[in-house]
Amino acid sequence: MANIHQIAERAGVSVATVSRVLNNAPTVSPKTRSKVESAIKELNYQPSMLGRNLRNSESRLILVLLPTFSNPFYSEIINGIQDTVIAKGYNILLCETDSRPERENIYFNMVKNKLADGVISMDPTINMKKLKELAESHPVILCSEYEEGGCIPYVTVDSELAAYQAVKHLIQLGNEKIALINSDEKFLYARQRRAGFERALKEFSLPIREEWIYHTKGLDFQHGVHAMRMLLQQEEKPTAVFAVSDTLAIGALKAINMELRAMEPIAVVGFDNISFSSMTNPTLTTVSQPMYNMGCTAADMLLNSMKGERVENIVLDHELIIRESTMG
Amino acid sequence: MANIHQIAERAGVSVATVSRVLNNAPTVSPKTRSKVESAIKELNYQPSMLGRNLRNSESRLILVLLPTFSNPFYSEIINGIQDTVIAKGYNILLCETDSRPERENIYFNMVKNKLADGVISMDPTINMKKLKELAESHPVILCSEYEEGGCIPYVTVDSELAAYQAVKHLIQLGNEKIALINSDEKFLYARQRRAGFERALKEFSLPIREEWIYHTKGLDFQHGVHAMRMLLQQEEKPTAVFAVSDTLAIGALKAINMELRAMEPIAVVGFDNISFSSMTNPTLTTVSQPMYNMGCTAADMLLNSMKGERVENIVLDHELIIRESTMG
DNA sequence: AATCAAATTGTAATCGATTACATTTAGAAT
DNA sequence: ATTCTAAATGTAATCGATTACAATTTGATT
Structure with a gap:
């Protein structure tokens, strides 16, 4: 050449x-x-990009950290990021951390090594301390999961409000025994969704029963199946379930289908509106997050931050999508 | 710094x-x-990687081309690729082509510009002529979709055989009216799966009826729903369906659930064994491709090719996973 | 023709690493 | 002490682009 x-x-x-x-x-x-x-x-x-990059001291690569490829929630966000940065001559370096800390180090070093010009993190398991350190000298944006009162700019939705609305919807349908399938509450979104869940219950003077709150060890379908099985083993069974992720909700639906062929249905609400959620039987009522838009927004924020501009936090609108799983 | x-x-x-x-x-x-x-x-x-890369004339980046993030089939393959290349100090540059040719050019240039050291393509819509041109001077591996008699090394499964076995399974269950939901036959895998479908029918002296073969315009769930609806409008309805992708099969299942509450069930077989296929109701019988392993294999082949070794084509084993959708 | 400013082009330093080759040093053998 | 070899280290070129500054050309004006 x-x-x-x-x-x-x-x-x-x-x-x-x-x-x-x-x-x-x-x-x-x-x-x-x-x-x-x-x-x-x-x-x-x-x-040659190599020569150009060295001279310009930039790589025109954006590092995107995500916990896993297997949750479709992230796919849509990535679409938005990709479309936005490509238009500006950048490309994305997708990094699945798999919640493994040693991976994190590899990726943080890539930024320090100038292999990436900026970072968008969607990983709730990330080492926030290290990320903040990195953010002092490099552009970083948080997408979806963020840190309250932290110094790294973020784009997200109002999880507490969305959860509140989802649970209120269940209550207004006549449900009084409502379970929560939550992930680990070390994650902010998990704490916020639980808070919204509790606010709705309190508002209608319903008791919060710990035995109807199940914490999963992950977001895969199987975790949802297992969680629902545990809930169905209670002597007093809930009549409705709010799951903090569509993947969990779909697993729950599966467990309900398997265990309760003849019984009265249990209402289920999920969170994310992944594309599968309209393919289940029954179709899933869920909170729709503007995933594509969230990706675009995160990318815009990062690009602006790289130009040296100050960027503000952004909270995008969500929407409750009512489908068969809460229609008896 | x-x-x-x-x-x-x-x-x-x-x-x-x-x-x-x-x-x-x-x-x-x-x-x-x-x-x-x-x-x-x-x-x-x-x-600084920039200095090192320039001097060494390498980027230690692998370009991975895929048509879309939204098909979970690809997520698993990417996992395999990522695990393999990271272990060797490489990273992947994931590029969704969205079947848009202008994107393709961007990515091809990235390789010529030395922004990537090699390419793994999983995109059936790729411009094969240009890719072959690129492959003359740069390492390229095809993963899943390939070119018969072409010069670019590939890793794949035996689609024709797998389809033959899937349809034979349906026949042995007593089905004589079997439909095919295929994607566009400009894709090799689509032609191969159709060939397997026809071989099974011929072997059992069943006629091939064009009105039971539907070609979709894409692989999304919705295309499967639409295809099944069309098939159900035939005056003589098939009793079983083979879909060339799980996403299509799941859409078909959805259409069957919606249209035929009271009728006798229609057996469905998919292809890929995406994780969602065990969450549907009924669970989906499908051909399992070793996706993670396919990713690892493709990555190994590319790494070897980059070292200058000659690499041989590899055909991995598949497996028919029998679940509820073909169990009456 | 001479002068001058503006437009165009060239020279050479620079980005940050690697490495062939040259040079120095250390330590053993005599 | 001298010589020699092996080990350790240094010098400077190199990868391929960008760009400040210098030099040249152009063409209008007098």
Whole structure:
């Protein structure tokens, strides 16, 4: 592959002029420009990003941290990020941390090593202390999961309110025995959704019963199945369930289908509106997060932050999507 | 951020020695090494990948092309690729082409520009001509979708055989009216799965009826729903369906549930064994592809190819997973 | 023709690492 | 003490681009 010197030689100009043509500098005469352009064509030249990146001290790569590829929730967000950054000449380096701390270090180093110009983290399990340290010297944005009162800008939805509305919906349907399938409350979103759950119960003077609150060890379908099985073993069974993730809710639906063929149905509400949620039987009532838009927003915020602008936190709107799982 | 010269100065050695320490060269004396190491610690130094990459003329990035994030089939493969390449000090640049040709060009240029050292393509819609051109000068591996008799090494499963076995399973269950929900037959896998479908029918002297073969315009659930609706409008309805993707099969299941509450069930077989396929109601009989392993294999092949080794095509084993959707 | 400012082009330093080759040092053998 | 070899270290070129600054060209004006 040719380099810039060979182009310069071929076109009979200096490397500076070739570089100017490559970067559309206005001070190149038309004749010179076309000489250079034809040399580029003849030698099938592509400027090396390696040289350019070193000189410009940037990689034009955005690091995106996510806990797992297997939750479709993240796929949509990634779509938004990708569309936004590509339009600005950036690309994304997708990194699944799998909640493994040693992976985290690899990725943090990539930023320090200048292999990435900025970071969008969607990983609730991330080491916040280290991330904050990184954020002091590099652009970082949190997407979906964030830190209250922290210094890293974020885009998210109002989880507490959404949970409140979801549970209120269940109550207004006549349910008085409502269970919560939550993930680990070390995550902020889990604490917030629980808070919304409790606010709704209190507002209608319903008791909060610990035996109807189940904490899962992960967000996979199977965890939802298991959680629901445990809830169904209670002597007094709940009549409705709010799960903090669609994957859990879909697992719960599965468990209900398996265990209770003949019994009265149990209402289920999920969270995220992943595309599967309209394919289940019954279809799933859920809180729709604007995932694609959240991705775009996070990317815009990061790009602005990289330009040195101050960016404000953003809370996007959610929406309760009512489907069959809460319609008897 | 400090650079190698500052470390050299601080440690009282030359940059060459610092570089040797960084790269674990055996010819550095223990004293010198520790001097350098403490300088590195004191200045909190991280070597710049930009400089290193330029000098070594590599990016240690692998480009992975996929048509979409929204099909979970790809998520698992990516897991395998990521685990494999990370272990060798590489990272992946995930690129969703969305079947948009202009995106393709961006990505091809990234390789020519040295922003990526090699390519794994899982995109059936890719411009094969351009990819072959690229493959002449850069390492490229095809994963899942490939080109028969082409020159680019691939890893895949035997789609024709798997489809044959899936349809044979339906026939042995007593079904004589079997429909096919296929995607566009411009894709090799679609042609192969159709061939397997036809082989099974012929073997049992069943007619191939064009009105029971539906071609979708995509792989989303909704396409499966629509396809099944069309099939159910036939005056003579099929009693079983083979869909070439789990997403289509799950959509078909949904359509069956919606349209036929009281009728005798229609057996459904899918393809891929995505995790959601065990959460549907009924659970889905499907052909399991070793997705994680396929990712690992593709990554290994690419890494070997980058080392200059010749790599052979690999066909991995599949397995028919029988679940409720073919159990009456 | 001479002068001058503006437009264009070139020279060479620079980004931060690696490494071939040259040089110095250490330690053993005489 | 001298010589020699092996080990350790240093010097400087190199990868391929960008860009400040210098130098040259152009063309209008007098």
